[in-house]
Amino acid sequence: MLDFDVAQTRLATAASPAAQSEKVSLSDCIGRVLAKPVIATLDLPSADNSAMDGYAIRHADYQPDMRFPIQQRCYAGDTPEALQPGKAIRLFTGSIMPEGADTVVMQENAREENDEVIFIDTPAKGRHVRYRGEDVKQGTEVVAPGTVLGAAQVALIASQGIAEVDVFPQLKVGLLTTGDELVAPGQPRAPEQIYNSNGPMLSAMLKRQGVESVTALHAQDTPESITQAFETLLSECDLVLTVGGVSVGDKDLVKPTIEQLGGTLDLWRVNMKPGKPVALAHARNKPIVCLPGNPVSAFVVYTLLVSPLVRTMQGRTQALPAAHYGTLDFDRSYNDSRIAFLRAQAHFDKNSLPRLIPHNDQGSAIISSLSWADVLVRIPANTTTGKGDVVRYYDLAHWLS
Numbered sequence: 570m571l572d573f574d575v576a577q578t579r580l581a582t583a584a585s586p587a588a589q590s591e592k593v594s595l596s597d598c599i600g601r602v603l604a605k606p607v608i609a610t611l612d613l614p615s616a617d618n619s620a621m622d623g624y625a626i627r628h629a630d631y632q633p634d635m636r637f638p639i640q641q642r643c644y645a646g647d648t649p650e651a652l653q654p655g656k657a658i659r660l661f662t663g664s665i666m667p668e669g670a671d672t673v674v675m676q677e678n679a680r681e682e683n684d685e686v687i688f689i690d691t692p693a694k695g696r697h698v699r700y701r702g703e704d705v706k707q708g709t710e711v712v713a714p715g716t717v718l719g720a721a722q723v724a725l726i727a728s729q730g731i732a733e734v735d736v737f738p739q740l741k742v743g744l745l746t747t748g749d750e751l752v753a754p755g756q757p758r759a760p761e762q763i764y765n766s767n768g769p770m771l772s773a774m775l776k777r778q779g780v781e782s783v784t785a786l787h788a789q790d791t792p793e794s795i796t797q798a799f800e801t802l803l804s805e806c807d808l809v810l811t812v813g814g815v816s817v818g819d820k821d822l823v824k825p826t827i828e829q830l831g832g833t834l835d836l837w838r839v840n841m842k843p844g845k846p847v848a849l850a851h852a853r854n855k856p857i858v859c860l861p862g863n864p865v866s867a868f869v870v871y872t873l874l875v876s877p878l879v880r881t882m883q884g885r886t887q888a889l890p891a892a893h894y895g896t897l898d899f900d901r902s903y904n905d906s907r908i909a910f911l912r913a914q915a916h917f918d919k920n921s922l923p924r925l926i927p928h929n930d931q932g933s934a935i936i937s938s939l940s941w942a943d944v945l946v947r948i949p950a951n952t953t954t955g956k957g958d959v960v961r962y963y964d965l966a967h968w969l970s
């Protein structure tokens with residue numbers, strides 16, 4: 570049986586991002602992954618400037634009760650004059666520091682009378698000045714390749730005057746559900762049929778990760794139907810996911826069909842529960858991951874084993890988000906030969922590790938437990954684990970982003 574962490578690493582590195590990149594404007598880059606570094610072309614701030622509305626002085630000129638004549642009113646965007654000895658220049662937040670000035674006195678500590686200013690307290694030398702380059706130095710990397718671009722990165726890139734960035738192309742994923750018993754939501758259902766919930770669930774999980782292009786097909790349990798779907802998905806997509814039909818039943822035809830198409834297949838029994846065998850295949854130079862059909866198994870396997878591969882293929886540097894620690898709060902104990910992943914809720918209290926409360930039905934077909942849970946708790950194998958024990962957990966908000 571393959572160790573869970575080994576399986577996770579193998580899948581996270583089973584494919585590479587696209588070699589080429591494309592340019593997008595700053596307004597279209599949100600959620601995209603940076604392909605080439607953004608290098609600062611400017612010092613930021615680009616000149617010493619005032620952090621306050623106030624008055625610029627030369628600190629050495631200051632004496633108690635002194636009146637400073639106001640030499641200039643210099644607004645943000647204006648060019649300051651060189652400060653004359655014994656004078657003050659009226660400044661506003663963002664105004665460029667005049668040559669010769671070294672200190673800003675904020676207006677709350679000043680009183681203006683007849684074009685002169687009197688300071689209430691002794692000013693501290695160098696206060697309220699933002700120095701050139703204190704934020705970013707020209708020539709340094711401000712955003713690294715592999716970063717998902719969000720508002721913070723956009724602010725940094727825009728502040729450099731850069732309007733376009735190089736990003737990885739959008740990943741195209743094919744999703745193949747299988748099963749004669751399945752009907753699409755919205756269609757009439759015979760008593761012996763069930764609705765296809767894995768297809769919509771996995772599409773949603775992919776979209777949540779920033780995959781905009783998901784081609785979802787459904788195949789009947791026949792070699793012809795599965796082959797036809799694979800032909801379409803392998804020609805149109807970068808990665809193909811299949812659900813169901815991959816164990817050892819009579820109708821489990823996904824594995825032989827991949828081999829028929831010339832693909833190579835590694836079928837693993839991963840040391841995890843839920844999660845029946847997981848398969849990683851390659852056909853036509855494209856990765857295929859086969860997920861178990863039970864909805865909870867498909868959800869857990871996607872979250873912990875497939876989402877890292879998606880991140881890698883998107884070009885993201887961080888394929889594996891961190892796991893956290895919490896305290897198990899449940900009146901039973903576990904001991905299993907496989908690592909168990911429990912759907913649970915995390916409760917955050919002051920001054921303690923989060924309390925992890927597992928759902929009381931951990932069956933692999935209990936779809937309602939998925940929408941209830943916000944974390945997956947990891948119970949170690951071959952160890953009796955119960956109330957009060959500190960265990961690892963995976964935050965779904967991170968693992969599905």
Ligand code: AMP
Pocket residue numbers: 746747748750751763764765766767768812813814815816818861862863864
């Ligand atoms: P299989 O591996 O194909 O035997 O599927 C295992 C279980 O998951 C069976 O009970 C299937 O009916 C169910 N299942 C498979 N695919 C889906 C799906 N797309 N949506 C909901 N349930 C499914």
Ligand code: MG
Pocket residue numbers: 747748749813814820862
């Ligand atoms: Mg099936």
